[in-house]
Amino acid sequence: xxxxxxxxxxxxxxxxxxxxxxxxxxxxxxxxxxxxxxxxxxxxxxxxxxxxxxxxxxxxxxxxxxxxxxxxxxxxxxxxxxxxxxxxxxxxxxxxxxxxxxxxxxxxxxxxxxxxxxxxxxxxxxxxxxxxxxxxxxxxxxxxxxxxxxxxxxxxx
Amino acid sequence: xxxxxxxxxxxxxxxxxxxxxxxxxxxxxxxxxxxxxxxxxxxxxxxxxxxxxxxxxxxxxxxxxxxxxxxxxxxxxxxxxxxxxxxxxxxxxxxxxxxxxxxxxxxxxxxxxxxxxxxxxxxxxxxxxxxxxxxxxxxxxxxxxxxxxxxxxxxxxxxxxxxxxxxxxxxxxxxxxxxxxxxxxxxxxxxxxxxxxxxxxxxxxxxxxxxxxxxxxxxxxxxxxxxxxxxxxxxxxxxxxxxxxxxxxxxxxxxxxxxxxxxxxxxxxxxxxxxxxxxxxxxxxxxxxxxxxxxxxxxxxxxxxxxxxxxxxxxxxxxxxxxxxxxxxxxxxxxxxxxxxxxxxxxxxxxxxxxxxxxxxxxxxxxxxxxxxxxxxxxxxxxxxxxxxxxxxxxxxxxxxxxxxxxxxxxxxxxxxxxxxxxxxxxxxxxxxxxxxxxxxxxxxxxxxxxxxxxxxxxxxxxxxxxxxxxxxxxxxxxxxxxxxxxxxxxxxxxxxxxxxxxxxxxxxxxxxxxxxxxxxxxxxxxxxxxxxxxxxxxxxxxxxxxxxxxxxxxxxxxxxxxxx
Ligand SMILES: Cc1ncc(C[n+]2csc(CCOP(=O)(O)OP(=O)(O)O)c2C)c(N)n1
Ligand SMILES: [Mg+2]
Numbered sequence: 001x002x003x004x005x006x007x008x009x010x011x012x013x014x015x016x017x018x019x020x021x022x023x024x025x026x027x028x029x030x031x032x033x034x035x036x037x038x039x040x041x042x043x044x045x046x047x048x049x050x051x052x053x054x055x056x057x058x059x060x061x062x063x064x065x066x067x068x069x070x071x072x073x074x075x076x077x078x079x080x081x082x083x084x085x086x087x088x089x090x091x092x093x094x095x096x097x098x099x100x101x102x103x104x105x106x107x108x109x110x111x112x113x114x115x116x117x118x119x120x121x122x123x124x125x126x127x128x129x130x131x132x133x134x135x136x137x138x139x140x141x142x143x144x145x146x147x148x149x150x151x152x153x154x155x156x157x
Numbered sequence: 158x159x160x161x162x163x164x165x166x167x168x169x170x171x172x173x174x175x176x177x178x179x180x181x182x183x184x185x186x187x188x189x190x191x192x193x194x195x196x197x198x199x200x201x202x203x204x205x206x207x208x209x210x211x212x213x214x215x216x217x218x219x220x221x222x223x224x225x226x227x228x229x230x231x232x233x234x235x236x237x238x239x240x241x242x243x244x245x246x247x248x249x250x251x252x253x254x255x256x257x258x259x260x261x262x263x264x265x266x267x268x269x270x271x272x273x274x275x276x277x278x279x280x281x282x283x284x285x286x287x288x289x290x291x292x293x294x295x296x297x298x299x300x301x302x303x304x305x306x307x308x309x310x311x312x313x314x315x316x317x318x319x320x321x322x323x324x325x326x327x328x329x330x331x332x333x334x335x336x337x338x339x340x341x342x343x344x345x346x347x348x349x350x351x352x353x354x355x356x357x358x359x360x361x362x363x364x365x366x367x368x369x370x371x372x373x374x375x376x377x378x379x380x381x382x383x384x385x386x387x388x389x390x391x392x393x394x395x396x397x398x399x400x401x402x403x404x405x406x407x408x409x410x411x412x413x414x415x416x417x418x419x420x421x422x423x424x425x426x427x428x429x430x431x432x433x434x435x436x437x438x439x440x441x442x443x444x445x446x447x448x449x450x451x452x453x454x455x456x457x458x459x460x461x462x463x464x465x466x467x468x469x470x471x472x473x474x475x476x477x478x479x480x481x482x483x484x485x486x487x488x489x490x491x492x493x494x495x496x497x498x499x500x501x502x503x504x505x506x507x508x509x510x511x512x513x514x515x516x517x518x519x520x521x522x523x524x525x526x527x528x529x530x531x532x533x534x535x536x537x538x539x540x541x542x543x544x545x546x547x548x549x550x551x552x553x554x555x556x557x558x559x560x561x562x563x564x565x566x567x568x569x570x571x572x573x574x575x576x577x578x579x580x581x582x583x584x585x586x587x588x589x590x591x592x593x594x595x596x597x598x599x600x601x602x603x604x605x606x607x608x609x610x611x612x613x614x615x616x617x618x619x620x621x622x623x624x625x626x627x628x629x630x631x632x633x634x635x636x637x638x639x640x641x642x643x644x645x646x647x648x649x650x651x652x653x654x655x656x657x658x659x660x661x662x663x664x665x666x667x668x669x670x671x672x673x674x675x676x677x678x679x680x681x682x683x684x685x686x687x688x689x690x691x692x693x694x695x696x697x698x699x700x701x702x703x704x705x706x707x708x709x710x711x712x713x714x715x716x717x718x719x720x721x722x
Binding site: 009010013025058059062067069071 | 279
């Protein structure tokens with residue numbers, strides 16, 4: 001089962017290791033992880049997507065609460081989820097289809113972000129499952145060079 | 158007042174009221190040791206091995222309830238301390254461990270005696286700190302002591318780079334700490350408590366399942382009062398021995414793998430289990446799918462992560478056992494029908510009668526259980542008992558007549574061989590007026606026997622009773638039972654030291670006994686000895702710890718006792 005949690009932690013060295021350790025020690029994979037400071041505070045917000053046995057996950061959440069620098073663990077099935085992806089194409093592959101690519105990217109809150117003499121870079125921002133679809137669609141039509149995904153960020157509705 | 162980091166360590170320890178530090182010096186921590194040399198406010202006990210030092214701090218903490226303090230150097234000093242730290246961690250023992258570290262500028266360069274100390278201790282501490290600025294040091298020490306003893310207690314590790322011990326700053330010890338991310342819940346939710354009380358009043362077959370948290374929270378007087386008044390049958394975990402007196406008519410003994418039959422059946426047949434700071438360890442529950450099938454659970458624990466971890470809990474109460482029971486007592490006593498549980502007690506009494514703890518005593522050989530019972534008869538009632546790990550540990554837990562909590566010091570969670578002797582030394586340091594006895598095995602005692610010299614040097618005369626079966630007995634028992642008696646690497650008969658000479662070579666006294674009268678005679682001498690004593694008791698080699706719940710079996714499937722030979 002896929003699960004997403006947000007963890008509000010104090011900004012201090014070692015805190016990321018503590019949080020990630022909880023997963024690692026139980027042989028639990030983290031699918032994606034994003035971290036950024038919370039504005040005007042001493043906190044950071046981590047968003048962790050993970051997959052596996054719900055019972056183990058529940059234990060992890062409880063153990064996370066126990067970590068001293070963890071302020072809050074937010075679990076919800078009412079998250080707005082957003083992820084960013086960037087895809088790099090060789091220009092010669094796609095030069096005749098830029099309008100098509102741009103149109104599809106727009107459907108995923110994106111656009112062509114950069115073009116130079118060798119590559120174009122398309123970036124999109126959307127729900128992770130929609131990003132999956134977008135990347136699949138692109139992979140079928142065009143040969144890409146490189147894909148970068150940011151990992152999911154969430155906020156409660 | 159501007160002080161160096163090293164001076165701040167000393168001043169902070171003094172402010173915390175520390176009386177004894179157990180430790181071992183080395184390069185990275187030398188500046189702190191130089192300040193230790195210059196002061197006379199607390200005592201430093203030099204162990205022979207860092208593991209010993211940490212177990213001593215642990216035993217001191219277990220016996221006194223105060224925070225134990227250990228100090229080690231970087232690299233191998235710290236890695237040697239790990240077993241001790243992990244032992245304290247799994248039993249929730251309050252402790253502060255201070256280690257030296259290579260200078261901040263050298264961290265991460267594979268410097269001499271550098272290990273990623275906070276990386277290594279992270280999974281075995283409640284919390285840890287790497288001090289990067291001397292300005293933070295006093296606050297961190299304050300926080301470390303606070304964390305170690307508050308909430309669910311545990312060891313806290315502070316790693317201090319050498320340059321931080323030299324750097325100077327203004328010293329001011331903080332009055333208090335306030336952590337917005339750490340607020341343990343002490344008081345239980347009133348509604349939850351009320352619901353739990355109603356459940357107890359409704360129950361037909363309730364049982365108090367008393368765990369180590371009851372010892373840590375200092376709840377024993379309350380628990381005794383509640384048990385006396387309600388007459389609800391009670392069982393104790395290994396970590397809770399002594400919360401009730403051994404002769405309480407409502408105590409059915411220890412639960413779990415080597416618990417009494419009646420205690421395990423109490424859990425098995427109960428319709429309500431009231432957990433007081435216990436954690437449903439697999440050594441207690443047996444096969445979990447078959448555990449307490451008809452029981453609802455009331456779980457009182459200060460650590461929310463324990464509740465619902467193993468068993469589904471209908472009545473969770475997060476809070477300190479003592480405070481929760483204080484709240485509970487008046488409403489529980491109000492209108493409870495104490496005859497109500499008579500029938501239930503009769504059932505358990507019957508189990509107790511049918512299958513009491515017993516052993517086949519003998520006149521030819523010494524039975525380990527006899528040694529423990531006899532010691533219980535002869536020792537003062539307020540004696541402190543520690544153990545190592547193995548059969549002797551279980552026999553002690555089963556047969557020693559415990560009378561108060563903090564009397565029994567044993568490595569329950571981690572099961573660390575080598576714990577008992579240094580823990581006994583630490584306990585003696587904290588409780589000088591008490592007799593301290595370590596029940597140990599011929600395997601375990603060899604793991605930290607070097608600490609005999611500490612007992613000698615600091616005049617801490619503890620008594621070691623080696624229940625010598627010339628085996629790694631507990632492993633041997635499993636091999637006999639589950640591996641067709643193939644004794645792979647557990648027979649120690651041909652690799653035994655002469656414990657008498659070994660003791661004498663380190664300023665202790667040693668006796669070897671193989672007759673009951675000898676034991677009694679020697680033990681009397683040991684009580685008044687001003688030296689560490691080793692009594693090497695040659696026991697019946699093949700004695701098993703019984704009864705036993707085979708691993709991963711339901712509690713009711715206990716192997717009881719062998720037919721009388
Ligand atoms: C440090 C450590 N290593 C290994 C074990 C596994 N172990 C558990 S009991 C035991 C045998 C202990 O032998 P002894 O101290 O002689 O006690 P006995 O069981 O014979 O009473 C062993 C090896 C352990 N608990 N701790
Ligand atoms: Mg042995």
